[in-house]
Amino acid sequence: MAALLRWVLLGLMFSAVCAVQAAEGVRVGAYHFPPYVIKPESERPGGLLPELLQALNQMQSDYRFSLVATSAMRRYRDLQSGRFDLMLFESPAWGWQDTPHTALDLRVEDAEVYVARRQPGRDEHYFDEFAGKRMALYSGYHYGFAGFNSDKQFLTHAFNAVLTYSHDSNLIMLLRGRADVAVVTRSYLRSYQQHYPEQSSALLVSQRVDQIYQHQALFRPESTIQPHTFARLLEQLNRDKQLDKLLNRYHLRDASALIND
Numbered sequence: 001m002a003a004l005l006r007w008v009l010l011g012l013m014f015s016a017v018c019a020v021q022a023a024e025g026v027r028v029g030a031y032h033f034p035p036y037v038i039k040p041e042s043e044r045p046g047g048l049l050p051e052l053l054q055a056l057n058q059m060q061s062d063y064r065f066s067l068v069a070t071s072a073m074r075r076y077r078d079l080q081s082g083r084f085d086l087m088l089f090e091s092p093a094w095g096w097q098d099t100p101h102t103a104l105d106l107r108v109e110d111a112e113v114y115v116a117r118r119q120p121g122r123d124e125h126y127f128d129e130f131a132g133k134r135m136a137l138y139s140g141y142h143y144g145f146a147g148f149n150s151d152k153q154f155l156t157h158a159f160n161a162v163l164t165y166s167h168d169s170n171l172i173m174l175l176r177g178r179a180d181v182a183v184v185t186r187s188y189l190r191s192y193q194q195h196y197p198e199q200s201s202a203l204l205v206s207q208r209v210d211q212i213y214q215h216q217a218l219f220r221p222e223s224t225i226q227p228h229t230f231a232r233l234l235e236q237l238n239r240d241k242q243l244d245k246l247l248n249r250y251h252l253r254d255a256s257a258l259i260n261d
């Protein structure tokens with residue numbers, strides 16, 4: 001009986017090893033892009049993307065998704081060189097025109113909104129014209145008002161922009177009067193308003209958006225996983241209601257919510 005039990009245990013261990021070996025590794029590029037990715041180079045990266053990859057890994061065993069840290073400027077050549085297979089929550093308009101890729105619509109919408117410090121007499125018309133205003137922008141981002149040109153020198157000279165690596169820093173500059181207008185990811189701003197209601201009451205948020213994100217996944221031509229296969233995995237995750245819960249937690253489902261209230 002003991003010998004039989006040993007054989008059964010060995011068989012289970014062998015099956016587990018084979019299952020792990022059978023899983024194909026899929027590398028997903030990520031740069032600091034809150035709330036989608038927060039500090040991807042750290043031991044415990046945060047944000048929507050790490051949670052999504054964890055959910056995909058728990059749901060199935062054919063593919064093993066892992067995060068590969070990159071930067072906003074380096075991500076193009078890293079995808080082309082094969083350092084990773086795909087990037088999520090991207091847009092082909094964000095500088096990808098010269099990088100071979102296949103795009104998959106993720107059916108996730110977000111936006112960039114204009115934000116200023118609330119003052120008596122200041123309303124939506126404050127955002128009609130940016131001439132003479134100091135812009136607080138996120139370095140490496142592509143903005144609609146600037147023709148999606150992310151060049152630092154261009155933004156600095158054409159729009160009197162100060163460039164940082166933090167939405168929080170840009171919002172603080174508004175509140176302290178060191179900048180006039182910031183452009184902030186809408187989902188991130190909703191989270192900020194939820195966590196810091198007192199500071200948020202001092203902010204004026206435009207109803208007009210700088211751009212709407214129609215988020216896509218971008219795959220390199222030799223990607224380990226093909227777009228149609230990845231789409232099926234997302235559909236399965238959605239059927240299990242996991243995807244909706246995840247998106248709701250990051251304020252990515254109710255695109256019509258007013259954030260000045």
